[in-house]
Amino acid sequence: MYYNLLNILLLIGAVQGLLFTVIILFSKRFKSKSNLFLGLLILGFSLNNLQYYFLMADLISHKTFFNLIYLPYASVNMVFYYFYVKTFLYPNSKISSKEKLLFVPFLFFFIMVILYKGINAMGMMSSRFEDFFVDLLFFHEVFSLIFSLGLLYITFKTIRDFQKELRTGNLEMLNRNLNWLIILSYIGFVLCLLWLLALVVELWGTSDSNLFYYTLWIGMSFTIYILGHIGLYKFGILEEQKEIKSKRMKSGVKVEKIKAFKTGNDNLDKFRNFIMVEKNFLNSNLSLDVVADHLKLNKSYLSRIVNSELGENFTDYVNRLRVEEAKKYLEDPDFSNYTLHAIGLEVGFNSKSAFNSAFKKFxxxxxxxxxKKNLAETETI
Incomplete structure (x- = not known):
């Protein structure tokens, strides 16, 4: 009864993933390089779970499983994840020749599996090759686990490097909250730990390793759900930001040019010029540490200047500027169809909740x- 429930969850996750795959890969709305890899990743997870569902639900025998259904998805899934993250962060990036070599392990194992199926179908299977294939399967599991951990590390580093680029204040780069990608990577590490535990129990344990594999597969089903929903939602927000930035250049919402401040207080002038004139308040990764480092001033000293001369702390000062910028979008009918989340990110807030909180405060x-109030007033004019 317990395993029947787990099999149902396994099947639901696989079917859900296949539906997501169809939507992502065949919808013009989601056509992009990053979504191609997202769709392939979800497809890989789904087919992997589906093939094990057939085996664990006793719909096919162990022999039939390897003769007809089994494919080595484990050696390619994290490759898709790495390319998904890379192309999501850098949409114009190309896959280098060296990076394409990441597919070599999967191609090798895939060819060996097809060779096994072919030899078996022709009735030419020998006990020696059968034993070799069993050893190859175990090697594939161990290799794929280590390979996946390495790719997760590289992916995590790619995300961190991108965050460092955001902190430089490059306004040509769209503001993005990447915590969800970091969480996804942590989930990947957890899945790898479950995978390792299942392998250890299978090899040296005295208990049934099936329960540990079920935990891994259900975890993959959960990840499929997250990838499908959050991945597409974040893609939609990113596309809105691109449209907002493009439309802003053609509409009345302009990034106003402000004359440099010259009040006689050099440090305060440098601060206000950096924040307002150079429009760095639009950078969602802006912090007092970043500003102090850029201006080569002591953080505590800079904080005292802001508090005493401007009458508010650094966070309130920056958020007030962001709120004023957001008002321009909210008052303009041309931007009425864009989500508040996308507008909040565009003006420098790193989340919808932070945008709502600061806006209501000011x-x-x-x-x-x-x-609603301002658009209603516009319609009555």
Whole structure:
């Protein structure tokens, strides 16, 4: 009864993943290089779970499983994840010749599996090759685990390097909250640990390793759900940001040029020029540490200057500027179809909740309330 429930969850996760794959790969709305790899990743996870569902639900025998169904998806799934993250962060990046070599392990194992199936179908299977194939399967599991951990490390490093680039204040780069990608990578590490535990129990344990594999597969089903929903949602937000940035250049919402401050207080002028004139308040990774480092000032000293001369702390000062920038979008009918989340990211907030909280603090209204009120007034004019 317990395993029957797990098999049902396994099947639901696989079917859900196949549906996501069809939507991602065949919908014009989601056509992009990153979504291609997202779709392939979800497809790989789904087919892997589906093939083991047939085996664990006793729909086919162990022999039939390897003769007809089994394919070595484990050696390619994290390759798809790495390319998904890379192309999501850098949409214009190309897959280098060296990076294409990451597919070589899967191609090798795939050819060996097809060779096994072919030899078996022709009735030419020998006990020696059978034993070799069993050893190859175990080697594939161990290799794929180590390979996946290495790819997860490289992927995690890619995300961290991108975050460092965001902190440079390059306004040509879209503001993005990448915590969800980091969480996905951590989930990947957890899945690898479950995978390792299952292998250890299978090789040296006295208990049934099936329960550990079920835990791994159900974890993959959960990951499929996250990848499908969050991946597509984040893609939609990113596309909206691109449209907002493009439309802003053609509409009345301009990034106003402000004359450099010259008040006689050199350090305060440098601070305000960096924040306002250079528009660094639009950078979602801006912090007092980043500004102090850029201006080569002591962080505590800079904080005291801001508090005493501007009458508010650094966070409030920056958020007030962001709220004023957001008002321009919320008041303009041309931007009425864009989500508040995308607008919040565009003006420098790193999450929808942070945008809502700051906006209400400075206007006593939520962004949505402000938007509705001002658009209604515009329509009556």
């Amino acid at each position: 206007t006593s209204q939520t962004p949505n309330e402000y938007k």
